[in-house]
Amino acid sequence: MGFEVETGNQSPTANSYASVADADAYHTLYQNLDWATDGSITDATKQLALMHATKACDLLYGQKSLSMPATSTQALLFPRFTFIINQRQIISGQQIPVQLNQAICELALMYLDGTDVYPTPNTRAQYQTEKTKVGALLSEVI
Numbered sequence: 001m002g003f004e005v006e007t008g009n010q011s012p013t014a015n016s017y018a019s020v021a022d023a024d025a026y027h028t029l030y031q032n033l034d035w036a037t038d039g040s041i042t043d044a045t046k047q048l049a050l051m052h053a054t055k056a057c058d059l060l061y062g063q064k065s066l067s068m069p070a071t072s073t074q075a076l077l078f079p080r081f082t083f084i085i086n087q088r089q090i091i092s093g094q095q096i097p098v099q100l101n102q103a104i105c106e107l108a109l110m111y112l113d114g115t116d117v118y119p120t121p122n123t124r125a126q127y128q129t130e131k132t133k134v135g136a137l138l139s140e141v142i
Contacts, residue, residue, distance in 0.1 A: 003047040008094040010074040016050040017057070017078065017096050018104040023050060026105040035109050046108065053107030053117060057100070060119040070094075 005022075006014035018026075020043050027035035035041070054076065062077035070079045070093045078100060081093050091097050111117050132139045 003051065006074075006076050006078065006096060008079045008096055010069075010071045010079060012073045012075050014075050016047070016054045016104065017076065018050050018054075018101045018108070020046045020050070022101055023105045023108055026102060027109065032109055034113055035105075041112065045112070049108035049111045050104060052111045053104045056107055056111075056117040056119065057103060 003016060004011060004014045005016050005019045023035065023046060024037050026032075028037055035046075058077045065077070065080055065083070067080040067083035069077055070081060078096055079093055080091070082090065084090055085097060085099070107117050130141045132141075
């Protein structure tokens with residue numbers, strides 16, 4: 001599988017929300033020296049980190065979005081139908097939010113630094129059962 005950036009075209013084969021050039025520019029702007037732009041980390045390694053960051057982000061946050069993917073055939077959860085973020089910014093169905101692009105750049109750096117970026121499944125019950133017994137009467141509240 002090759003590296004393909006989702007640009008809002010609803011690609012069925014995209015696997016990253018950010019390109020190496022996007023990540024290089026972002027990390028240069030914020031002077032994140034661990035993301036080497038001097039060639040000490042290959043583009044292939046950066047691509048792999050961006051793909052893992054995208055997958056992790058989709059798994060952790062994607063389903064919490066208040067909108068649906070733009071098509072049923074796109075590989076990633078974004079782009080989505082038009083929706084609003086930050087209570088004021090409208091994101092059209094043909095774009096990847098800049099905040100998502102930047103988050104992928106950050107997660108890719110964390111991945112390269114050895115951080116496990118994948119979400120840990122929640123094993124705690126989402127509800128509690130409370131039983132109360134008074135004499136022969138038993139009450140169970142879920």
